[in-house]
Amino acid sequence: xxxxxxxxxxxxxxxxxxxxxxxxxxxxxxxxxxxxxxxxxxxxxxxxxxxxxxxxxxxxxxxxxxxxxxxxxxxxxxxxxxxxxxxxxxxxxxxxxxxxxxxxxxxxxxxxxxxxxxxxxxxxxxxxxxxxxxxxxxxxxxxxxxxxxxxxxxxxxxxxxxxxxxxxxxxxxxxxxxxxxxxxxxxxxxxxxxxxxxxxxxxxxxxxxxxxxxxxxxxxxxxxxxxxxxxxxxxxxxxxxxxxxxxxxxxxxxxxxxxxxxxxxxxxxxxxxxxxxxxxxxxxxxxxxxxxxxxxxxxxxxxxxxxxxxxxxxxxxxxxxxxxxxxxxxxxxxxxxxxxxxxxxxxxxxxxxxxxxxxxxxxxxxxxxxxxxxxx
Amino acid sequence: xxxxxxxxxxxxxxxxxxxxxxxxxxxxxxxxxxxxxxxxxxxxxxxxxxxxxxxxxxxxxxxxxxxxxxxxxxxxxxxxxxxxxxxxxxxxxxxxxxxxxxxxxxxxxxxxxxxxxxxxxxxxxxxxxxxxxxxxxxxxxxxxxxxxxxxxxxxxxxxxxxxxxxxxxxxxxxxxxxxxxxxxxxxxxxxxxxxxxxxxxxxxxxxxxxxxxxxxxxxxxxxxxxxxxxxxxxxxxxxxxxxxxxxxxxxxxxxxxxxxxxxxxxxxxxxxxxxxxxxxxxxxxxxxxxxxxxxxxxxxxxxxxxxxxxxxxxxxxxxxxxxxxxxxxxxxxxxxxxxxxxxxxxxxxxxxxxxxxxxxxxxxxxxxxxxxxxxxxxxxxxxxxxxxxxxxxxxxxxxxxxxxxxxxxxxxxxxxxxxxxxxxxxxxxxxx
Numbered sequence: 047x048x049x050x051x052x053x054x055x056x057x058x059x060x061x062x063x064x065x066x067x068x069x070x071x072x073x074x075x076x077x078x079x080x081x082x083x084x085x086x087x088x089x090x091x092x093x094x095x096x097x098x099x100x101x102x103x104x105x106x107x108x109x110x111x112x113x114x115x116x117x118x119x120x121x122x123x124x125x126x127x128x129x130x131x132x133x134x135x136x137x138x139x140x141x142x143x144x145x146x147x148x149x150x151x152x153x154x155x156x157x158x159x160x161x162x163x164x165x166x167x168x169x170x171x172x173x174x175x176x177x178x179x180x181x182x183x184x185x186x187x188x189x190x191x192x193x194x195x196x197x198x199x200x201x202x203x204x205x206x207x208x209x210x211x212x213x214x215x216x217x218x219x220x221x222x223x224x225x226x227x228x229x230x231x232x233x234x235x236x237x238x239x240x241x242x243x244x245x246x247x248x249x250x251x252x253x254x255x256x257x258x259x260x261x262x263x264x265x266x267x268x269x270x271x272x273x274x275x276x277x278x279x280x281x282x283x284x285x286x287x288x289x290x291x292x293x294x295x296x297x298x299x300x301x302x303x304x305x306x307x308x309x310x311x312x313x314x315x316x317x318x319x320x321x322x323x324x325x326x327x328x329x330x331x332x333x334x335x336x337x338x339x340x341x342x343x344x345x346x347x348x349x350x351x352x353x354x355x356x357x358x359x360x361x362x363x364x365x366x367x368x369x370x371x372x373x374x375x376x377x378x379x380x381x382x383x384x385x386x387x388x389x390x391x392x393x394x395x396x397x398x399x400x401x402x403x404x405x406x407x408x409x410x411x412x413x414x415x416x417x418x419x420x421x422x
Numbered sequence: 423x424x425x426x427x428x429x430x431x432x433x434x435x436x437x438x439x440x441x442x443x444x445x446x447x448x449x450x451x452x453x454x455x456x457x458x459x460x461x462x463x464x465x466x467x468x469x470x471x472x473x474x475x476x477x478x479x480x481x482x483x484x485x486x487x488x489x490x491x492x493x494x495x496x497x498x499x500x501x502x503x504x505x506x507x508x509x510x511x512x513x514x515x516x517x518x519x520x521x522x523x524x525x526x527x528x529x530x531x532x533x534x535x536x537x538x539x540x541x542x543x544x545x546x547x548x549x550x551x552x553x554x555x556x557x558x559x560x561x562x563x564x565x566x567x568x569x570x571x572x573x574x575x576x577x578x579x580x581x582x583x584x585x586x587x588x589x590x591x592x593x594x595x596x597x598x599x600x601x602x603x604x605x606x607x608x609x610x611x612x613x614x615x616x617x618x619x620x621x622x623x624x625x626x627x628x629x630x631x632x633x634x635x636x637x638x639x640x641x642x643x644x645x646x647x648x649x650x651x652x653x654x655x656x657x658x659x660x661x662x663x664x665x666x667x668x669x670x671x672x673x674x675x676x677x678x679x680x681x682x683x684x685x686x687x688x689x690x691x692x693x694x695x696x697x698x699x700x701x702x703x704x705x706x707x708x709x710x711x712x713x714x715x716x717x718x719x720x721x722x723x724x725x726x727x728x729x730x731x732x733x734x735x736x737x738x739x740x741x742x743x744x745x746x747x748x749x750x751x752x753x754x755x756x757x758x759x760x761x762x763x764x765x766x767x768x769x770x771x772x773x774x775x776x777x778x779x780x781x782x783x784x785x786x787x788x789x790x791x792x793x794x795x796x797x798x799x800x801x802x803x804x805x806x807x808x809x810x811x812x813x814x815x816x817x818x819x820x821x822x823x824x825x826x827x828x829x830x831x832x833x834x835x836x837x838x839x840x841x842x843x844x845x846x847x848x849x850x851x852x853x854x
Contacts, residue, residue, distance in 0.1 A: 084793040091796050196796035268804055268831060322826055324505040324840060331838045342835035347804050349826055349837070
């Protein structure tokens, strides 16, 4: 019998799997983490890397805020290469209609204890002189953070390993469920609990899991320190991020600690291939250049793509998978996996260990969404 | 936004070195509308840099033939993207170029391989070909002491050139052993042109000490290199110098071929008898198909040019010559393959990725290029791993991951110049 026995086997060494493994190991559980590739090689590597509060729904706000606070608690322990940078987000308003949204957002956050500051056009121009002139203003959310996700995932995995977790990289999983994880090379792991944290590939492992690939593009420039100082997002972003059908682009740029500028974002359903899509890339960069004309001159060194794991109601799946009490899902985080990874891990381990969760878990339980028919 | 210039060719050639010149000339002589695009200010490539205007160079003959055949020359333009099949985008000083083609010939040449050793990032430690190029564009070298080290025939050519321009060459260090160099010399004897070149070189290099099984161990100096420690026959020896010109043979520039989906094996572009790649209509000639030097590049260029120009039968008589030269290329490959000891050159604190300041010890913690890249940023800088990619390939045996546009850094606005009409209506802006 070549079987290996654990309390928990986590499939996927992205930020969500890493956080789950760390939380389980810290609870004294015997943990194995399996990934077909490297640590943080999927959406964790491809994404922008922000820790942001979002208010598309009460449940989204609760999860992002809870997780942001968990990151704040962890901050002192993060190594330098995680590049944790509390630069804050500015939601940029182009007109009075969007300023009304700024005020609504400020009010919403104020009621829930999130500090914000409404920026008039002059202040916005002083804070971000490379934005197009004539903006209506913006909303500064100072506690938002950017970081470098692959190193954050590695840090969490190292903590898990420090608490006894075992890491298996380069092994494809061929089958999971009923307390068993089988690798393509025939190795078997048995576990009291299996966590499917395979991101956009979760449904390839467990057909019926209702996540779809949502492709994104990003571009990064050479180093221009000080060109921007905050993460900048257009207010139209929500319409882009949360429309569930059409392809869309939105202005979203980040200052990286290296001085580079990370430029996003795009969203596409139905694209299976990772190749750069010139049409979408063009639209995305055009959008960015409309907001920030001087981007035009900057040297752009790389463009890449990745796949978010999207669910029908834009909230992640955190909890037991119907029909298999030993199988748990931690996927469907769309564009917020870095932000919500720590809260996901807490809420999931609360369920596995029978602890009281800090926030209501019902909005994230997989049972809330109908399973995708496996053969639809 | 700068204006885009659009052009359309029957045959487009990327690279204006010997392979590209020969290819463009032959295709144009077939009566095709031909364009040749190169990122240097003038044609000639690395080997004929600055020689197209000079008499008594083979380059001049090719250049005259190219002009007579009526090919269009687009210099100072660097191809960075294929936005859709049969279209390339290039960055040029006056704005981007959109180049449409029916047939494409890749003649993108090769670059020097750098290996990290302590001090290799000091000022005045540079590529052998790189230093030669600087001298060609005016860097005064007369009276300077230049240690030439690394591997490959380029070292001799560079040493001879630098000496002609007044440099003092204390020593040439070749990492290959005398044993393998003897085999190389025998192969040279079968190549009349090479023998002539060899004799000429020997005359130019007379009196310069040449060490086989020798390589740089470290370069030292305060603000710039002042001396280099070399290993020679198992002993270390310090040689004072003003420059260290260093290159460990060549690596093919196969990024564009990879971007276009052409099949590669060991970084070399795979071609058929007519130099056609695995992608129909895309040909490749010269160093990207295998490091083989000037004569092989020329004959491959001629074959590719004839085939792409629609005169494939006329290319057939050239196959035999190409085969002979390819045999020589295989000897070249064997002779100058890097010895295992060179993997031990970098110390733990030696920088391997210059763009992102990544040391050898940080890389050594990882088991794949992708893991190293994600965790250390190795290869994520402006050189796009052109230096550290081949170095880590040799040091750790890592294979690079996939190629994505832009294959060279380019102005942000250049990436939005191309927008296919069909796509525009399908994609909504963020605000819907």
